[in-house]
Amino acid sequence: MAKVITLPRLSDTMQEGVVARWLVSEGDKVKRGQVIAEIETDKATMEFESFEGGIVLALVAPEGETLHVGAPIAVFGKAGEDPQEALAAFESAGGAASDAASPSAPAPDAHGPSPEAATQAEAGGPPTQAPGGEAGETPTDRRIPASPLARKRAREYGLDLRAIPGSGPKGRVIVADVEAARAKGPVAQAAAPAATAGRFVDRPDTRIPLSQMRKAIARRMAESFRDIPHFYLSATIRMDRAAALRAEINAAHGAKVVSFNDLVLLAVARALEEHPRVNRSFAGDAIVEHGNIHVGVAVALDDGLVVPVVRYANQKRLTEIAAEVRDLGERARTRKLAPEEMTGSTITVSNLGMFGIDHFSAVINPGEGAILAVGAIRDVAVPDGAGGFTAAKEMTVTLACDHRAMDGADGAKFLATLRNLLEHPAAMLA
Incomplete structure (x- = not known):
């Protein structure tokens, strides 16, 4: 049968x-x-x-x-x-x-097709769609030959399918056509509504369907804020020596092989060795103190974020961490990470410094006991001890902790060690 x-x-x-x-x-x-x-x-x-x-x-x-x-x-x-x-x-x-x-246990290869392969697969596939069309489509939209993924992208971008020339079989609009139309700017945008009285234009709201990733983020972050009693500790760290060390390493390699975030990851891992209470998570009727140190790295995507994991981070050299983070980040942005590469972290580092954010508070990932939010490195004037001021580089970090698994003193001691490691980074390379 x-x-x-x-x-x-x-x-x-x-x-x-x-x-x-x-x-x-x-x-x-x-x-x-x-x-x-x-x-x-x-x-x-x-x-x-x-x-x-x-x-x-x-x-x-x-x-x-x-x-x-x-x-x-x-x-x-x-x-x-x-x-x-x-x-x-x-x-x-x-x-x-x-x-x-259809067994549920085995996980297939997560290495998705290249953009070229995706376009070929889509162009050659049957022009089927869900009965009755998708939410937000007009009857005219449903009569336009287009792949389901192209329709979805067009809705997300607010593009009018009727204005997009199709390059697929028999003029079918494929996702590459939608992306090309978006890149051209407002030419293919859906017509704006007519102006109301005076100088104002009434624009309709856009209802954006949730992707599976967005649903997971919404579910897990709501779970975290509902169930985890967060407390926050902040520290300002002098980054002059870290900046000099990074410049020296990169000059020696002739390229930017090490980032400030790589230095932070290594310092977090080494600090956890001295403060295992921060490498804990709450497990209902017990507290789990993790034997290994696996650091998650938050990577922003267009429609959400993922957290690939650097395993045994405390046992790796700085250049090893830098190469691994670079590889994980590139594959995260091309959706080529395997599920097991995004599980098992014992702490996460989230860095928004590249966006000019001075400091922020992050939400703990369920299953972990802490997350470190890293701000931008700022050029500031600080007292020089002789009545004057001198230029310095400073960075603010904020540690969010699960109060069920640890107390304020645990987090404070961890941050003190983290500050010392980053202010004297050469010791981490010994």
Whole structure:
């Protein structure tokens, strides 16, 4: 009998997902292990390898539609079999038929396709869409041949599909066309509403559908603020020697191989060695003091953020941390991180200094006991001890702590050590 393929659980926190793109069509012959779709989860967009072989009898899930884990997305079988019979049996069994067809444990390769491959896959895919169109579309929009992903991007950017020339088969608008129209500026923007009385223009609100990543951020941050009693400690650190050391290292390598954030990460890891109470998390009926030091690095994306993890950070050299952070950041921005690279951190560092933010307070990631918010390095005048002033570089950091797992003195001692390490950074290279 034909088998129902269900939406798999591709990460520990995944509760729902979206078929971002089908890579097969109805009637195709699929082998076990073949990549059949790209699935957008709460952490990344990942390739989904089929656990079954056979003929694609039906693609049940439209591209772009949010589904719960375990929901049917396709039916595989032999030529001539009726997919509706398999779906009916699946429903009557309460979903039990999906267990063999789509296990939830294995996580496939998270290395998504290149932009060129994505464009080719989209251009060659069937021009299907969810019945009745998407929220925010007009009937005219639904008559325009466009891929589901192109429609989604056009809505997000506020672009009028009718004004975008399509380069796909038979003039179909694909996501590359939408991105190109956006890059051109206001030419392809949806027509602005007519001016109301006087000099004011009434512009409508835009309802932006939540991506899986945005949903996960909303859920986890609300959980954190609801359940974790935060307290905050701030410290101002002289960064003159750190700046000089960084300049010396980069000059020796002939390139910018080390950032200030890399120095902060190393200092955080070394400070945690001396203050293991800050390397704790609350676990209901116990406090977990983590034996290893794994530092999460917050990386901003266009539609959210992810936190890849530098594992065993206290056991690595500065240049090792710098190379690893650079690699993780690049792959985070291209959505090529594996789920396991974004789990297991025991503390997180969030840096907004590059945006000119002097200081801020961050929200603790559930499962951790602290997060360090790093501000910009500022040129300031400080007393020179002789009645005058001298130029200096200063940086403010703010540590958010879970009061269930540690107390104020624990965080204060940690910050004192962190300050000393960054104000005398050569000691960390010994």
